[in-house]
Amino acid sequence: MTMSLTEKKNLIVRNLQEVLGDEKIDAILKERDLKIYWGTATTGRPHIAYFVPISKIADYLKAGCEVKILFADLHAYLDNMKAPWELLELRVQYYEHSIKAMLTSIGVPLDKLKFVRGTEYQLSKEYTMDVYRLSSCITEHDAKKAGAEVVKQVENPLLSGLLYPGLQALDEEYLKVDAQFGGVDQRKIFTLSEKYLPQMGYTKRIHLMNPMVPGLAGGKMSSSEEDSKIDLLDTPATVKKKLKKAFCEPGNVADNGLLAFAKHVIFGLFKPDEKFKVSRNESNGGDLNFGTYEELELCFAEQKLHPADLKSSIEFYINRLLDPIRKIFEKPELQQLVTKAYPPPVKATKVSQKNGINQETDEVLPSRLDIRVGKIIEISLHPDADSLYVEKIDIGEQEPRTIVSGLVKFVSIEEMKNRNVVVLCNLKPAKMRGVESCGMVLCATNELDGVKFVEPLEPSEDSKPGDRVIIESYEQGEPDKILNPKKKIWEKLQVDLKMSDNCEAQWQSNYLITKYGKIKCKSLKGAHIS
Template sequence: MALAWTDKYKLITRNLAEWLGDEKLKSILKKRDLKLYWGTATTGKPHIGYFAPMSKIADFLRAEAEVTILFADLHAYLDNMKAPWELLELRTQYYETIIKAMLKSIDVPLDKLKFVKGTDYQLSKEYTLDMYRLSSLVTEHDAKKAGAEVVKQISNPLLSGLLYPGLQALDEQHLKIDAQFGGVDQRKIFTFAEKYLPMMGYEKHIHLMNPMIPGLAGAKMSSSEDDSKIDLLDNPAAVKKKLKKAFCEPGNIADNGVLAFSKHIIFPLFKNGEVFNVSRSAEFGGDVSFSEYESLEAAFAKQEIHPGDLKNAVEVYINRLLDPIRKEFENSKLKSLASKAYPPQKKAAEAEITPARLDIRVGKIVEVKKHPDADSLYVEKIDLGEPSGPRTIVSGLVNFVPINEMENRMVVILANLKPANLRGISSHGMVLCASVEEPTRQVEPLRPPAGSVPGDEIVIEGYEDGTADDVLNPKKKVWEKLQVDLVVNGDGVASWSGNPLLTSTGGKITSDSLRNVPIK
């Protein structure tokens, strides 16, 4: 029996972070089935986080939508050469094989799906002419802004990275779909498409956005951070090891990758009657089951479920998902494909330690409270202009800045430190401060220039062309080696070895009253 359009609507929109074009979505569903596509650039090796879009694709198919999966090989090359030409075809083959294996592992019938490679149509005359037409309308500012959360950002962007959002917008037209599905990190590209496609005489499409799932370390799940994600071919021992190290603070339901995986992947994939089982010894209450995620979250928030028990339960479901994929890749040809597409990286020469490796940004404190277990620490929610929302950062400023002066304050954040657990709360960055120890210890948060907004990048004059590390390796002491030359000079201006810290508009970073003191 065909579903009612209202049931299709609920399936399509459940667990999404946001969607644009709600009225159009309802209008189409009242008349016919939705046509949509999901694209993935064939760059980093797919990890277990890819089950989040796969579970939504299962929802779309249950809603009787026509779904196209795009292996965006050309996009992958344009993303500042994350996938070099010589590996592009191999990585595209790997993506197609592994994603089909993922879909089969969750019982999604492949015959209901259409698979397309970008180069199958993006090199056609019609598409190329549209790209030229679009390039006559798009400003450099809009192209860079649209790709800010998706394309790897560098100080002097390559033209290839600026083309990326335009191609993704044109895909909507040339794939002849009603809607595009992606992560909420793609929102700027989606609004870019909504602005420019109508200017070309094309219709505005619907945009469906999945939330970004935290990695096991608590921040965004990343292909480049091995401990933050589980590889689709990891063996059970590796799964256990990574889950054991995962950040999962008792009672903490925010920044919790283990809970997020349960919410967005495990529960949506349950068939009718299935429940989430948590095995426990009798002395700790015995086994318990949950038929809906909200009940599990509530029990964890009340600390009725111990983090270790939650991890053990999730481990069972992860291995259940991965077993069919591991089995398929026992095939020698597929093993060979995996090793060729992602060859072991040769140990690179140690990168020169320059201040360009620091990811320093303007942030705005949107919430601040005292740490429940440490009298000298504040726990702040700081907006860095990221689609995933404000970061949690713990700062030792209670004795130096009154809480009312912290609220809504603009600050300077070192954003690429490895997350640290400070008295039970995961901190994802550092508020940079002018600091003096003698004769009396004084600490002042650095102040961005007037007009700064959350997310503004801060560079050191003379070092604008480098690329910041994704995460500073604490073993290499990069921050510690650079910090010794970071000071507030006699004019109250933050500088490194005499070079001022500047925002993109040329504004200087200052301290309110301290002079000739270190920045820590």
């Protein structure tokens, strides 16, 4: 059946949060089908959350668009060179098989889909020359601003992080597409592309943006965190186990990954007249059927649908999606590919302990940090430094600790007195202008137009000195007695510590919590923690 231009346009833009260049879509569709690309770095294994962008790619293919999926293997290699080329080659193959299997699972034709590797053109003379040309146009301010949401922000950023937004802009030209599709977190990269590509004589492209969808297991699903994601090859029993841990607060529709998955994946894949079914015992009110996502959301918001029943229904639909993928990957050659592309990690063990410092080769996990609630019981200005406080902090030990903090310019002494703070306790003691500091008061920090803002992290009101602060999904394991400064464990973990848009402290989207609740700051959304 021939699809009208209006029907094609509706498929292209449905469920998107924002479109830049909407009018261009209409103009192109009058002449031909749209050409779109979506890029992904071939690092961690694709998981269930990939169905969100894949479902939109399904929309584009159904609308007759030509879609290119870019496997950003060069970017993956340059990500601290964590994986050798041989392993990345296998992972590119796994990504291609996985994405084809996902599209097959939802019944989407693949004839207008093309897979491209970044290294197929990003190492060419022409592309390299354009990188140099672009570098002579883009200011450091614009490059840093563009990558703020997607490039890890550290005090001394690598040059590659500043280049990243420009490289992504050039991909649009070299892939010869009309539009780039991505998450709304890439908006600043998209606007940088729209500003600078025309300066190089290239066409400004359309940009299609998905909303940022919360993960099923609370926060964002991460490929690197086994317990925070549902893998495409997880068994039904594993799916059930992981969904039991999913955050699903009664009546909460704003931060609910289960509902988000229903909206952006399940309902979009229904056939005409198919409804979302919730199976319940007669004693619990009997089965429910929802023709639209809005009906489902309203029912849950009014607490007429129990979280356990919603989880059970989502479990059914997830397994319905995963069953064809599991079947495809039963082939011996694909089983072998999975094992080679993602070999099981080799867990090293502690070999000795010397001078209170662990001599070890363990993974750098957040459970190694000793973070506790502390109460400032005494505070004064540092005798030899105008910008430093010297604090006596009760962290639940026999004697309070002396900690030196550079907060004079940001928080007054009166605000700090008798205040509960969050303290990193297992840094190696260090002298700061003659005073030994035995820990660090953790703060949210941000910079706007050259002005720095700092706010101490705040534990919940019921917290007491000595209460341990843990990171969700990393409750197991004992902290190091003292972090080995030579291995830079704190520095490696700190990169992923930041505040959410709700001013809640997170590490890779896993919340920092005490037994009484989440760690927060006063107002600095999206700030980094140091």
